[in-house]
Amino acid sequence: MPTEKILEILFMYFKAFAVGGAICVIAQIIINITSLTSGKILVFFMLGGVVLTALGLYQPLVDFAGAGATVPISGFGYLLANGAIKGAEKGFFYAVTGSLTAASAGVTAAVVFSFIMSLLFHSKTKRN
Amino acid sequence: MTGKNAQNCNNNYLKYVRALDPPTKHFKNCLAAFGVGGLICTIGQFLRYMLEYAGLSGDELAGTVSVILIFFGCLLTGFGVYDRIGRHAGAGSIVPITGFANSVTSPAIEFRTEGYIYGTAAKMFNVAGAIIVYGVFSGVIVGIIYYFL
Numbered sequence: 001m002p003t004e005k006i007l008e009i010l011f012m013y014f015k016a017f018a019v020g021g022a023i024c025v026i027a028q029i030i031i032n033i034t035s036l037t038s039g040k041i042l043v044f045f046m047l048g049g050v051v052l053t054a055l056g057l058y059q060p061l062v063d064f065a066g067a068g069a070t071v072p073i074s075g076f077g078y079l080l081a082n083g084a085i086k087g088a089e090k091g092f093f094y095a096v097t098g099s100l101t102a103a104s105a106g107v108t109a110a111v112v113f114s115f116i117m118s119l120l121f122h123s124k125t126k127r128n
Numbered sequence: 129m130t131g132k133n134a135q136n137c138n139n140n141y142l143k144y145v146r147a148l149d150p151p152t153k154h155f156k157n158c159l160a161a162f163g164v165g166g167l168i169c170t171i172g173q174f175l176r177y178m179l180e181y182a183g184l185s186g187d188e189l190a191g192t193v194s195v196i197l198i199f200f201g202c203l204l205t206g207f208g209v210y211d212r213i214g215r216h217a218g219a220g221s222i223v224p225i226t227g228f229a230n231s232v233t234s235p236a237i238e239f240r241t242e243g244y245i246y247g248t249a250a251k252m253f254n255v256a257g258a259i260i261v262y263g264v265f266s267g268v269i270v271g272i273i274y275y276f277l
Contacts, residue, residue, distance in 0.1 A: 009177065013170050019226070020169025021162035027219035028161035032154050038222045039255040042231065045223060046259050050266045054273070059206060067172030071197065072165070072223045073259075079190070080263045084271030095275040099267025103260075105191035106198060106225065110232045110256060113202035118236040118248045121206040 008099055012066060019061065019068035042073050049077025054085070133182030157218050162214065164220030172197055172224075194225055206237065231255035 027041050036044075052058040058078045061069040069075055082100040088099020100107075175193045184192060204210040210230050214221040221227055232252055239251035253260070 003160040003249035017166035021166030024161040024165025071172040080267040088274035094270035109195040109198040114233040114236040117206040
C-alpha cells in the first residue's frame with residue numbers, strides 16, 4: 001500500500017475519534033449541568049441527528065468523520081431522516097415508511113441480541 | 129413530627145446530603161467521555177474499513193457496522209462489563225450505538241424475573257421505545273416535508 005493511502009486511513013481514524021469523542025463530550029457536559037437521565041440524552045441526541053440531517057448539516061459531518069458521526073446515537077437519527085428523505089424521492093408511501101426501513105437493521109439487531117442475552121445471562125447485583 | 133417541623137427536618141437532611149456528596153469532577157468526566165466515546169467510534173471506523181475490504185458498500189456496509197457494534201454492546205452488557213465501563217465513562221458509553229444496545233439488553237435481563245412477556249419483552253423497550261417513537265415520528269415528518277418540497 002502506498003504511504004499516502006496509509007496516512008489517509010490513519011487520519012480518518014483520528015477524525016472518527018475526535019468527532020465521536022466530541023459528541024460524547026457535549027452529552028457529558030449536558031449531563032453534568034442538568035443531570036438528565038441517559039434515556040433523555042439518547043432521545044435528544046437522536047432528535048438532534050434527525051433535525052441536523054433534515055437541514056442538510058449532518059451529511060457533511062458524516063463525509064468528514066465517517067464512523068465518528070454515524071456511531072453515536074445522532075447517527076441513528078441521521079439514518080432515520082436520510083431514509084425518509086431518500087424515500088420522498090420515490091413517492092409518498094416511501095416518504096412515510098422510509099425512516100423505519102432504514103432503521104430496521106439496528107432495531108432488529110438490538111431486539112434479537114437482547115432477547116438472546118436475556119436467555120443466557122442472569123441479572124447481576126449492581127455493585128456501585 | 130408534623131408541618132413545619134417535618135419540613136425543617138427535610139431541609140436539614142438535604143443540606144447534610146449535599147455536604148457529603150462528592151463534587152462532580154467535570155473535567156475528568158469529560159475526558160473519560162471523550163476517550164471512551166472516541167474509541168468506540170474508532171472501532172466502528174475500523175469495522176467499516178474491514179467490511180469495505182470484504183466487498184460491502186452503501187447501506188449494507190453502514191447497517192452491518194451498526195449490527196456488529198450492537199452485538200458487542202449486548203454481549204458486554206450480558207457479562208456486566210458495560211455497566212462497569214459506564215460508571216467511569218458516563219456519556220462516552222451512553223451516546224454511541226452500543227449505549228442504545230445497552231439500554232435494550234439491560235432491562236431485558238433485569239426484568240426476566242417478571243416473566244418473558246411482561247418482563248423481558250415489555251421492559252426491553254423502556255428506553256428504546258422512546259427512541260423509536262420519537263425517531264419514527266420525526267422521520268415521518270421529515271419525509272412528508274421533503275415529499276411536498
